[in-house]
Amino acid sequence: MNALNPIIILVTALLVVFLESAFSGVRNVLGAQIDLLPALMVYVSLTAGFSTILAFAVIGGLCFDSLSANPPGVSIVPLLGIGLFYYWNREIVVRDQPFAQVVLGLIACGLTPLVTLLLLLSMGRAPIVGWGSLWQWLAMTVGGAVFVPVFFKLFELIQRALEYAPLPESTFRRDREIKRGKL
Amino acid sequence: MLRRPHYIALSLVILLVLVLLNLPSHTAAHIKLAISGLFLPLYGFAGSAQSATEHAANSVLPRNTLAKELERLRLENEQLRIQLQQSDETRRENARLRQTVAWKQQAPWNLKLARVIGRDPSNWWRTLHIDRGSADGVRENMPVLTAEGVVGRIGTVGAHRSQVILLGDPNCRVAAVVFDAQNKERETGVIGPAASEVLDHTIVNLGFLARGGQLQPGQMVYTSGQGGIFPKGIRVGRIIDTRSIGYGLYLEARVKLEVDNTRVEEVWVLFP
Numbered sequence: 402m403n404a405l406n407p408i409i410i411l412v413t414a415l416l417v418v419f420l421e422s423a424f425s426g427v428r429n430v431l432g433a434q435i436d437l438l439p440a441l442m443v444y445v446s447l448t449a450g451f452s453t454i455l456a457f458a459v460i461g462g463l464c465f466d467s468l469s470a471n472p473p474g475v476s477i478v479p480l481l482g483i484g485l486f487y488y489w490n491r492e493i494v495v496r497d498q499p500f501a502q503v504v505l506g507l508i509a510c511g512l513t514p515l516v517t518l519l520l521l522l523s524m525g526r527a528p529i530v531g532w533g534s535l536w537q538w539l540a541m542t543v544g545g546a547v548f549v550p551v552f553f554k555l556f557e558l559i560q561r562a563l564e565y566a567p568l569p570e571s572t573f574r575r576d577r578e579i580k581r582g583k584l
Numbered sequence: 585m586l587r588r589p590h591y592i593a594l595s596l597v598i599l600l601v602l603v604l605l606n607l608p609s610h611t612a613a614h615i616k617l618a619i620s621g622l623f624l625p626l627y628g629f630a631g632s633a634q635s636a637t638e639h640a641a642n643s644v645l646p647r648n649t650l651a652k653e654l655e656r657l658r659l660e661n662e663q664l665r666i667q668l669q670q671s672d673e674t675r676r677e678n679a680r681l682r683q684t685v686a687w688k689q690q691a692p693w694n695l696k697l698a699r700v701i702g703r704d705p706s707n708w709w710r711t712l713h714i715d716r717g718s719a720d721g722v723r724e725n726m727p728v729l730t731a732e733g734v735v736g737r738i739g740t741v742g743a744h745r746s747q748v749i750l751l752g753d754p755n756c757r758v759a760a761v762v763f764d765a766q767n768k769e770r771e772t773g774v775i776g777p778a779a780s781e782v783l784d785h786t787i788v789n790l791g792f793l794a795r796g797g798q799l800q801p802g803q804m805v806y807t808s809g810q811g812g813i814f815p816k817g818i819r820v821g822r823i824i825d826t827r828s829i830g831y832g833l834y835l836e837a838r839v840k841l842e843v844d845n846t847r848v849e850e851v852w853v854l855f856p
Contacts, residue, residue, distance in 0.1 A: 419626045421705035422713070429846055432783035433707050451590050455597050463604075467619035468702060470709035470739075470747070470755070473612050474604030481597065518708065524605070527754040528708030533782030537707045 407453040409559060410445055414461040417441060422468045427544070433537035435544035438465060439509040442480050444552040446487035447496040447505070454484040471517070472524065479516035483509045499550040510545030514538055617742040620713075624744065627701040627715070693815075694855040696720060698728075700848060701745065710736075710753040710777075710785060710845065716853060717744040725813050727854040733819035733842035734758065734807060735851050750845045751820070752777050752788045759810035760790055760820050762803050762837075771797040771835075772808055775820060778838060786841045787824070793835035799826050805839050815854070 417437045428434040438461045445457045462477030469476075487494070487505065495501045515538070521528050607615070682689055698714035716722050718741050726738040728748045736756050739747040749756040758775040773793040781787040790805060803823045809816025821841040829836045 415622065416626075418705060419623050419630075419702075422623070422702035423627065423630050425703050425846065428703075428707075434703075434705055436705065452593060455593055459597055459600065463619050464622065465705060467616040468623065468713070469704050469706040470711045470749070470753070471706060472605060473607070473616050473619070474601045477597070477601050477604075481601075485594075514707075517706075521708070529710065529752070529754065529777050529779065529782055530708060531779040531782040533780075533784075534707070536783060541707070 405563060406449065406560070407456065409556070410441070410449060410453060410457055411460055414438065414441060414457055415464055418461065418464045418468060421465075431540045431544070432533070433540040433544075435541055435548075436465075436510070436513065437545060437548055438462075438476070438480060439483060439513040440506050440545040440548040441552055442484045443487060443502065443505045443509050443549045444556060446484040447491050447494065448556070451488065454488055455481070458484055471521070472526070475517055475520050475524075478520060479513040482516065483512060499553075502549040502553055503546050506546030506549030507542055509549075511538070511542040514541055613740040617740060620745075621742070623702070627713075627745075631699065631701065631715070691856075695852040696722075696855060698746075698851050698853055700851060707782075710750040710756075711739060712748050712750065712845070712848075714746050714748055714851060714853070715744065717742045717746050719743050721855060722746050722853055726856075727814045727818070728851050729818055729854060730843050730848060730851055733821065734814060735843050735845060735848060737813055738853065748851070750785075751775060751841060751843075752785060752845070757811075758814055758820065759808045760805050760839075761808035761816075762790070762799060762805050762823065764798075764803065770803070771799060772810075773837070775805070775839065781838070785846045786821075786844050788821070788839050788841060790823070790837040790839045791829075791834075793826075793837060795828070795832060795834050797826070797835045799823050799835070799837055801825055 421434055421436065425434065441461070442454075442457060446454055449457075458477050458481040462475075462480050463473060465471070465476045466473045487509075494505065496505075518528060518530065604612070604615070679689060696716060698716040700712050701715050702713040704711040714728075722738055722741050724738055724741055728735040728737060734751055736748045736750040736753070739749040739755070741747075751758060754777050760773055760775045762771045762773075764770045771793050773790045776789050776791055778787050778789040793799070801823050805820040805823065807814040807816060807818045807820060819842050821839040824838040824840050826835050826837040828834075
């Protein structure tokens, strides 16, 4: 499973980006497309290794930018920043608690679009930003954060499905068995 | 904390980001097309799944619903054929008049149908992807439209798919003209994004209008043909309202687009 884990994470990143591009049901209802890459980055940074975090930020960010009108590489920066910050502080986070996962998701999903927009504006691009963007930001933040515990649960299920089944433990020991003879 | 290999890997990633962000736009577009090629099998799979679902849904439609639909389409076809006869006569008359005054003849439109396969995943751009590319003859800046009106123009072009920059995106500006009730050209302006309407993708701004412009809500806006990308006379939308900009220096109008870009599934690419 250890070798498979980074591959599964990267494939999930590709699928997430594809789903965001191919299905716009959420966008039609909320007026904003929810970006799930920051939510997935929370899971990756709290459970995976350093190289997986780097690979996820680069591949996820590049895939997102390739389907968007963003300049390539602009989405790598916020993902990498969030991922490394959580990775360096993950020992002090109660990462198994869904509440903590949601709070970390709120921070990640709230900061990522802000940093991306800041980068775009500083590069001289003119993204469509107005008062309605506040609602979009709120929807992206809350919507993304809700998915963090979902990703934790999903990957737990995948890991359980791919790992060897744990041996059942019993208090019975053959060498301590009392064999009764004839009375 | 970080070990030496970590530092090296992190430095390489930062270097990669800096290089990517400073690439010329042409190279960046090629890189994006190459990476997005990864998604082509997924788009193909999604398209097949969608058509299979539609096929399954069609097969369970009741016969009387289909008969009603057929009757409606037959009537519509009849009406359109009559209108076509009328417009044929107008076209011939137009051609004769153009010949008389030695104007250049208008070439008939050459359209190709394309299916929308994806949309921009970010919220601050308005683009979509279609399943036609350079292999089908699609080139940059070709107009994209539906029967209702203008959708946008072709942005980057891959071999088998292209990006369409939609009306309302900052990178798609269209010269437009407003007609009055007597079909006379009233005002000309430029269609651009409406920053106040981020959530509604069907509203754009018609800017650079003369300050004394007499515009009424409901007036139709058409492409003016200036700019060299969009031919003249394609419907864009209807005026919602106008407001004075720049301390009364000029007017700006909000326009409701004829085409709802968020729901469009098939578009036509207009070939020269």
